[in-house]
Amino acid sequence: MSLFHRAFHLAHYIFPVGGTCLEFGVFKGGTYGYQAQQILEKYSGSSLIGFDSWQGLPDESSEVWAPQRHSPGEFAAPKTELLSKLACLGIEPGDGQFRLVDGFFSDSLTDELRQTIHDVVFINVDVDIHRSTIELLNFVRPLLRPGVVIYWDDWKDPKDEAAEPWGEHLAWSEWYPKQEGLEVETIEVNPINQRSMIVTRVGDMQLSSPLPSLWEIRYHANQLAEAKQEYVDSDSDYQQFLKLKGILRRIPLAKPMARMLRAVTKR
């Protein structure tokens, strides 16, 4: 069970009656399909809304460090690919339990759309870049309430440990301090810098009874991890990462090339 899976299940532990799950960045539907299947099997009170351009990433914000890290159009995937995956689960997205919102966030994330969304329990942020993160954070701000779990897929990655800020974590570090009355706590971070956090306060509303307390939530996150003989700080994603790193090391010239690339991107 990955950190993403745990975050999704944790949201349903906190809100056992379910609610709305939002996914920003659907691509071919890996995580959308997982959530849809779990909702069908276990969480019938929940619904899922996915947001994507299907044309890949837009241009990155100017003046942030990593436009060269991602390119416009990266992750373009025809929506039909996802639709046929969902059809195998017997799902035809529409206005009901499973929705897809098409288009770039700058056009699609409107006030009218927000008014149709209620009882958010889980937010999956998987958009890679700064611009998209700021847009979606502004959109979800009025929908946040204590207990909502936010998962970050590309917060940072290990090779950037010593590098300048970029993408999702840069957007959060700029956006969060400006949000008066909003408080969050990090629940888990794994070695590939994916993370989950929980909203603990929005204005006068605090994380407390009837919701579980923070320590109960942390304890439950650990239980979820241990149920699969994993520990919170030794995620299987990390083992995959190490394996990949090992393979790369064995490829002749991979190391000098990586060094050269780093030098070029730093310039």
Ligand SMILES: C[S@@+](CC[C@H](N)C(=O)[O-])C[C@H]1O[C@@H](n2cnc3c(N)ncnc32)[C@H](O)[C@@H]1O
């Ligand atoms: C890394 S992929 C998502 C991966 C997906 N969650 C999965 O499980 O495979 C990032 C996605 O975010 C979408 N995206 C990023 N910024 C966007 C924006 N501003 N508007 C619409 N879609 C955006 C891209 O089109 C792309 O499909």
